[in-house]
Amino acid sequence: MKRSVCLTLAILLTLATSAIGSAAELSITATVEKVVLDNGVTLLLKENPAFDIIALSLLTGAGSVHDPEGLEGLTYLTQRNLLSGTHTRSGQDLVVALESLGIQLQATASYDYSAVLMQATPSAFRPGLDILMDMLENPAFPEAEFERERHTGLAEYESLYDEPINAVLFGFLEVFYGDHPYRYSPYGSGEGLLAATREDAANWHRYIYQPEKMVVAVVGNFATAEILPVLEDRFGRLKDSFPGTPVPRADQKFIYPDEDRQLVINLPTQAAFMVIGYPAPETFGEDAPAMAVINSVLGEGMSSRLFTEIRDKRGLAYTVLSQYSDRLGPSSLFTFLATHPDNVDEAREHVLLEIQRFAEEGLSPEKIAWVAGQKRGAFIRQNETNLSQSALLAVAELVGFGYQWVDEYLRFYEEVTPEDITAAAQKYFQNYTEVLITP
Amino acid sequence: MKRKFVSGFLIVVLVLSTVPAFALPVDPDSPLIPIAMRVLDNGMRIIVKEISTYPIATVNVWVGAGAKDDPPGLSGLAHFFEHLTFKGTPSRPRGQIAYEVESVGGYLNAMTSLDFTTYFIVVPSDYAGLAMEIQADALRNSLFEPGEIDQERYVIHEEIRLRQDSPQTHLLDMVLAHLFPGTPYAKQPIGTFEELANVDRNAMVDFHAQYYVPNNMVLVVAGNVSAKEIFAQAEELYGDMEPKALPPSQYIPIPKLDSVITVDEEREVSQSYVFIGYPAPGLNTRDAAALTMASVILGQGRASRLYRAVVEEEQLVNDVTALYDGFADIGLFGIYGEVPSENVERFTAAALAEIARLQEELVTEEELARAKTVARSSLAFSNQSSDNVAVFLGIRELYGSVMEAVNQIAILEQVTAEDIQRAAQSYLSSQAYVLGHIRPEGR
Numbered sequence: 001m002k003r004s005v006c007l008t009l010a011i012l013l014t015l016a017t018s019a020i021g022s023a024a025e026l027s028i029t030a031t032v033e034k035v036v037l038d039n040g041v042t043l044l045l046k047e048n049p050a051f052d053i054i055a056l057s058l059l060t061g062a063g064s065v066h067d068p069e070g071l072e073g074l075t076y077l078t079q080r081n082l083l084s085g086t087h088t089r090s091g092q093d094l095v096v097a098l099e100s101l102g103i104q105l106q107a108t109a110s111y112d113y114s115a116v117l118m119q120a121t122p123s124a125f126r127p128g129l130d131i132l133m134d135m136l137e138n139p140a141f142p143e144a145e146f147e148r149e150r151h152t153g154l155a156e157y158e159s160l161y162d163e164p165i166n167a168v169l170f171g172f173l174e175v176f177y178g179d180h181p182y183r184y185s186p187y188g189s190g191e192g193l194l195a196a197t198r199e200d201a202a203n204w205h206r207y208i209y210q211p212e213k214m215v216v217a218v219v220g221n222f223a224t225a226e227i228l229p230v231l232e233d234r235f236g237r238l239k240d241s242f243p244g245t246p247v248p249r250a251d252q253k254f255i256y257p258d259e260d261r262q263l264v265i266n267l268p269t270q271a272a273f274m275v276i277g278y279p280a281p282e283t284f285g286e287d288a289p290a291m292a293v294i295n296s297v298l299g300e301g302m303s304s305r306l307f308t309e310i311r312d313k314r315g316l317a318y319t320v321l322s323q324y325s326d327r328l329g330p331s332s333l334f335t336f337l338a339t340h341p342d343n344v345d346e347a348r349e350h351v352l353l354e355i356q357r358f359a360e361e362g363l364s365p366e367k368i369a370w371v372a373g374q375k376r377g378a379f380i381r382q383n384e385t386n387l388s389q390s391a392l393l394a395v396a397e398l399v400g401f402g403y404q405w406v407d408e409y410l411r412f413y414e415e416v417t418p419e420d421i422t423a424a425a426q427k428y429f430q431n432y433t434e435v436l437i438t439p
Numbered sequence: 440m441k442r443k444f445v446s447g448f449l450i451v452v453l454v455l456s457t458v459p460a461f462a463l464p465v466d467p468d469s470p471l472i473p474i475a476m477r478v479l480d481n482g483m484r485i486i487v488k489e490i491s492t493y494p495i496a497t498v499n500v501w502v503g504a505g506a507k508d509d510p511p512g513l514s515g516l517a518h519f520f521e522h523l524t525f526k527g528t529p530s531r532p533r534g535q536i537a538y539e540v541e542s543v544g545g546y547l548n549a550m551t552s553l554d555f556t557t558y559f560i561v562v563p564s565d566y567a568g569l570a571m572e573i574q575a576d577a578l579r580n581s582l583f584e585p586g587e588i589d590q591e592r593y594v595i596h597e598e599i600r601l602r603q604d605s606p607q608t609h610l611l612d613m614v615l616a617h618l619f620p621g622t623p624y625a626k627q628p629i630g631t632f633e634e635l636a637n638v639d640r641n642a643m644v645d646f647h648a649q650y651y652v653p654n655n656m657v658l659v660v661a662g663n664v665s666a667k668e669i670f671a672q673a674e675e676l677y678g679d680m681e682p683k684a685l686p687p688s689q690y691i692p693i694p695k696l697d698s699v700i701t702v703d704e705e706r707e708v709s710q711s712y713v714f715i716g717y718p719a720p721g722l723n724t725r726d727a728a729a730l731t732m733a734s735v736i737l738g739q740g741r742a743s744r745l746y747r748a749v750v751e752e753e754q755l756v757n758d759v760t761a762l763y764d765g766f767a768d769i770g771l772f773g774i775y776g777e778v779p780s781e782n783v784e785r786f787t788a789a790a791l792a793e794i795a796r797l798q799e800e801l802v803t804e805e806e807l808a809r810a811k812t813v814a815r816s817s818l819a820f821s822n823q824s825s826d827n828v829a830v831f832l833g834i835r836e837l838y839g840s841v842m843e844a845v846n847q848i849a850i851l852e853q854v855t856a857e858d859i860q861r862a863a864q865s866y867l868s869s870q871a872y873v874l875g876h877i878r879p880e881g882r
Contacts (some may be wrong), residue, residue, distance in 0.1 A: 026494050050492035051823050052470070083741065092751070095741040100809050102816030119820050140707070143804055148754060156755035158709040159777060164604050268602035268707060300535035302547070312526075312534060315593030318601055370542060377544010380563045384495055385823040 012282065026380060029407045033224055034397075040212030041235045044393050044403055046219045046230060048167060048386055054125045054220030055386035056118040056132075059394040062184040062208040063112040068246040071196050072181070073157070073188020075109040080153050082107040082116070084145035086138040091145055094131060101244035103128040107291040109172045109186045112212045112328040113398065114208050119387055122221050126230060133234045139205050154194070157187040157378055164437050167265070168273040169336070171435040175263050176277055176332055180254045187279055206242040214238070217394040217403075218387040240345070262434045272341040272438040276351050277334030278429050283326045287413040294358050295324035295333055295373045305354045306335060316340075316347050328399065333428070341438050355432075358425035362418045372413040379410060462772050465842065466849035470822065474832065475666035476841065477673075481682045485673045486841055487666035490825060496567035498560045498574055501837045504650035505554045506628035508686075512637055515630015518551035519588075519638050520597060520646050524558070525549075525848030526587045526877040528580040533587065536577055539599040544629055551628050554717030554767045561826050564663035568672060570658070575676035578651060581727050583643040592635055599629055601766060606712050606877045612874035613702045614716045616773060622691050652683040659833040662825040691768040694718045696871035703876040710757060711780040711882075714875040715790055719772040719866050722765030729862035730763040730772050732854050735810040737761040737793060738774060742809065744796075745774065749789050755782040759790075767838060772866060780882040787874065797863040801856040813852055818847060 015217045028046075035043045067074045083105075085091045098105055101124040106117045120128045158168040170185055177183035186193075217236060218227065256279045281287035299306040299322025320337040334354075339347045383389050396405040465472065475487045509516045525547070527533045540547045545562035558578065560570040602608045605881075612627050619625045659676070660669045695716065720726045738745040738761025749755045758777040764770055778786045802810075821827045835844040843850070 048492075050490075051819070053819060053823065092742065092747065096809070099740055099742045099813050104816070104820060119816075121816060121819065124816075148751065151754065152757045155710060155777070155779070159757070162606050162708040162710075172806070246582075270603045271597060273698075280538040301541045303534060303541045307537075308534055311594055313590075318594050318597035320641065325856075337606075339597060374541055374544050377563045377566075380495055380544060381546060382563055384493055384825065385820075387820075387823075398487040 010078070027384060027407050030393065030405050032393065032403055033228070034403065035228065035232065037211070037232060037236045039236060039238055039240075040106065040214070041238060042215045042397055043231050043235065044215065044217040044390075044397060045224050045231070045400070046217075046389065046391070046393070047222060047386065048219050049221045051386060052121060052221050053386055054120055054122055054218060054222055055390045056116075056129070057217045057387065057390040057394045058116040059215050059217075059391070059398050060114050060208050060210070060213040061112070061398055062114050062210075062213055062248075063110055063183045064110050064184060064188060066248040067181065067184070067188060069249055070192060071188075071200060071246055072184045072192030072202050073153070074192065074196050074200060074246070075114055075208065076188055076205045077150060077153055077193060077196055078187050079107040079109045079114055080149045081141055081146055081201055081205075082135050082139065084149060085140045085142050086134045087140050088138065089134060091142075094135065097131055101128055105132065111182060111186060111326075113395070115391070117387060117391065129230065129234060133313070135207055136238065141198050141202045141205075143198055144203060150193060150196070153187075154190060156189065157193060159168060160187065162273070164267065164269050164273045165336075165338070167267070168435055169438045170277050171263060171265060171437070172275040172277055172334060172433065175261055175429075175435055176433045177254070178216055180252055180330065181249055182254075182327060182329065200246050203243055203245060207248065209238065210240045210242055211235070211238045213241065215394045215397045217390040217392070219390040219399070251329075255262065255429070258431060260431050260434070262436070265435070265437045266439065267437050269437060269439050271338040272344045272436060273336075273338050274344060274347065274434065274436045275334050275336050276432050276434045277332045278323055278432050280331040280333040280428055281424075282329055282331055284328065284401065287420075287424045289416050290420040291324055291333060291428070292375075293363065293368055293371045293403070293413060293416050294421060294425060295322050296374060297363060297367065298322045298354060298358075299335055299375075305357075306337075306351065306430040309350050309354060310337060310347060313431065314346075314350070316343050325344065344438060352432070355429055358421060359429055362425070368416050368418065368421070369414070372410070372416075375413050428431050445447060466846045469845045470819065471828070471845045472646055473848075474841065474845065475670075477670050479653060479674060479678055481678065481680050483673070483677050483680070484657045484836060485670055486657065486659045487664065488659075488661040488828055488832060489664060489666055490615050490661060490828070491663050493876050494564045494663050495825050496562055496564040496570065496660060496664050497661045497829040498562070498567060498570040499661075499826070499833055500558045500574055500578060501657040501833045502556045502651055503554070503655040503685075503837055504646070505552045505556055506626065507553045507623035508650060509623075510642070512622045512634055513642055514626055514634040515595065515628070516638055516642055516646055517556055518628050518630065519591070519635065520643055521549045521551045521556050521558075521660070523583055523588065523643060523689070524577045524597065525579050526591065527582050527584070528576050529582065531573075533574060534861070536573055539573055540570065543569065543776040550634045550767070553628060554626050555834075557830075559826060559829070560724040567660065567662065569666050571669070571672055571676060579680070581647070583640050583647075587639065588640060588643065592638070595635060596632060597627065599632065600613060602629065603778065603794060606706060606708050609704075610712050610714050610875050610877050613704065614659070614714045614773070614873050615771075616720055617700050617702055617873045618716050619694050619769060620771070622694065624766060624769060625690065649686060652685070653677055653680040654682040655685055655834050657833055659829040659836070661710045661828040661832070693720060693769050696868070696873070699872055700872075701874045701876065705878055705879060705880045708877060711879065712776045712785050712877040713776045713778050713783055713786060714877065715774055715787065716771055716773045716873040717867050719763060719770040720765070721770050721838075722834075723767070724765075726858075726862045726865065727763065727765050727770060728850055728854050729858040730770075730866065731864055732807065732810050732814070732851075733797060733859045734763045734772065735813055736806050736859070737797065742811065744793050745790065748793065749776070749786055753785070753787060753789065755779075755786045756846070780879050783876065783878070790871040793865065794867045798860065798867065800860075802833050804856070807854070807856055807859070811854070813850055815848055
């Protein structure tokens with residue numbers, strides 16, 4: 001089924017626990033071993049015997065933003081077909097083999113990346129890896145299975161709009177990004193999913209899994225000396241066989257208009273759903289730390305300004321938040337809330353007021369330091385599992401910062417200044433895009 | 440804050456009872472041992488799972504009071520109460536609780552179920568003591584100011600509208616109302632606009648005095664903590680609470696359906712959303728494990744019987760899943776499908792045929808072995824997170840004994856094909872079920 005202070009801190013520490021692996025000492029990367037194979041595949045290995053589990057994150061730098069023009073959704077459709085069958089195994093053979101080993105395997109497509117995420121017990125890891133390699137090296141894309149996945153994929157894409165929360169967010173992307181390919185969610189478009197052929201998907205698989213685009217991070221209970229030769233052997237034999245077509249969409253300039261925009265969609269809902277967004281720097285850009293601090297103060301968590309002003313003080317909404325979207329290209333910072341249709345104007349007024357405060361008032365050094373502490377704790381919470389650590393290491397390596405960045409990036413928040421906040425707010429918070437679903 | 444109700448769509452991985460047939464010694468291979476447990480003099484149970492490998496801790500209090508305990512005319516009170524526990528204490532004005540937790544990068548949340556209410560704080564483990572102190576202050580000293588109650592009432596109204604606007608959530612609410620008629624489980628924990636209007640400070644204070652008592656509470660702490668220190672702090676924070684006799688709990692027999700009950704609704708949706716539901720035994724029964732395994736074999740994953748039949752072979756549906764979920768005395772077994780509207784009848788027939796097959800034939804050894812492997816590894820993957828560990832331990836202690844969590848894998852290994860067939864024969868039927876259906880307009 002388908003389906004986010006310092007001032008009181010010192011006196012509130014009523015009980016500090018034993019110091020084993022304290023938060024201050026945490027390093028995700030200290031024991032990582034990196035190997036780059038001749039074909040360009042980057043391997044990252046980290047032994048972590050805490051749990052009897054091995055997690056593998058395979059990330060490639062091919063995402064939905066690269067979907068060929070007219071074939072929007074091709075990455076998603078290709079990834080859906082990863083479990084459809086190989087030249088020697090049917091789709092059912094693959095699924096039964098994986099489930100019999102107790103392996104969880106998921107193939108995903110996002111805006112800038114594609115991923116295969118696998119979790120296995122240590123004894124199941126090697127047989128699981130062999131199955132994965134079969135899927136990567138020998139996909140068959142059987143016609144019947146391809147058509148079935150197209151059909152169910154299209155149905156899943158269409159059904160997302162049945163949830164008003166999804167509908168308003170997808171509507172926002174379309175208006176906000178205009179002609180830029182980020183206007184499509186990773187599901188693509190109905191037209192694109194219908195237009196894609198089996199041959200397109202088979203060729204696109206070769207585009208997605210080009211060795212030089214690929215980072216494989218493995219974290220878990222293993223001995224590097226034993227696993228590394230296996231990984232070197234398996235991933236070392238991958239070759240770049242992308243024939244050049246379909247042609248990946250070229251980078252496209254994003255021009256945000258000098259005006260506010262509003263789209264109202266009338267649907268028979270009980271609540272009104274509102275998204276208001278502004279341009280924001282790319283996730284790894286120079287202004288990103290300042291924007292991330294702004295987002296935390298604005299709408300992350302129950303102590304954020306939006307939550308406090310709109311929910312706690314006024315009772316206007318149950319869900320109210322902001323999000324600074326992960327994009328390697330042009331990004332957005334948007335707010336979302338659902339409220340009674342009669343309260344839309346009042347809610348909008350408070351959202352816009354809170355956003356403009358950043359440009360007019362900035363943030364104090366104390367508040368920025370508070371956010372940096374919050375980010376550190378959140379980082380610890382969010383990287384508890386072998387799978388989350390492997391995915392994070394892989395992303396850092398893939399974007400070119402190197403896996404060591406994982407332990408370093410938190411200091412970027414500590415280095416944000418009040419001037420950075422004001423400058424970012426004044427630069428980006430000029431004109432907004434609003435999409436409203438209301439009865 | 441994002442809150443969610445623990446209800447039908449929450450898949451409980453594995454269960455079992457305290458009945459003698461399943462009584463097991465402690466499984467020496469359980470990944471959950473050792474755990475430490477202490478009962479305070481006032482009856483409050485404290486469970487600690489030390490996990491020293493990562494600097495995080497989850498502090499999780501369970502209270503044996505949920506929507507089924509809402510007084511007549513005050514439906515939604517337990518959930519409303521839960522919202523108010525974050526709104527301020529004498530030492531922490533509105534907003535301060537969240538501010539302090541989030542200052543250290545922590546996260547707090549709460550859920551109200553039919554049977555219980557549970558409160559979480561997840562923090563870097565250096566701050567476990569802080570989390571315990573904040574949680575105890577909120578649970579013991581909330582102010583329930585009338586102005587805050589009125590304000591929060593509007594927030595819950597918005598929460599109700601969100602549930603109604605989601606086809607999946609609304610479908611489940613529709614089905615539950617007809618699955619357990621005449622029981623407290625037939626209502627929605629969130630309550631109704633009409634009865635929420637009746638909730639005032641007195642209702643809050645009375646509810647607190649009646650149910651938020653130590654002999655009705657379980658504290659679970661999982662993570663990089665010292666059990667000795669947690670026990671000492673728990674004694675400090677909760678030891679002076681007075682135990683109190685709880686209102687007698689009413690045993691709810693499993694409702695018996697004798698016909699097909701259809702509940703449907705039209706909406707602007709792209710496909711039909713279908714749920715076939717059956718009343719089932721509660722979490723603390725021996726048949727719950729068998730029904731859980733039945734749900735895996737029937738409809739979890741791409742190798743399941745239903746997926747193969749109605750997605751791959753007949754191509755009738757876009758997605759399908761089967762599930763079992765249990766409450767204290769009763770539970771539900773269900774099949775959920777996302778279906779092109781023209782295929783609903785064929786999908787229903789195919790699902791019922793698979794139910795009949797479960798009743799008539801033993802599942803194969805291969806299927807059962809695979810289902811056990813899937814359940815076992817899912818449990819292992821899930822238990823990498825301290826919050827999942829805390830929930831897994833806490834809910835089982837509240838429903839019977841934490842040892843059921845410890846022995847989970849061993850319990851799973853005992854389920855036989857005959858157990859599954861007997862459970863299917865006892866609780867499932869092709870003639871009596873609730874069919875919930877949200878259909879596209881005009882179809």
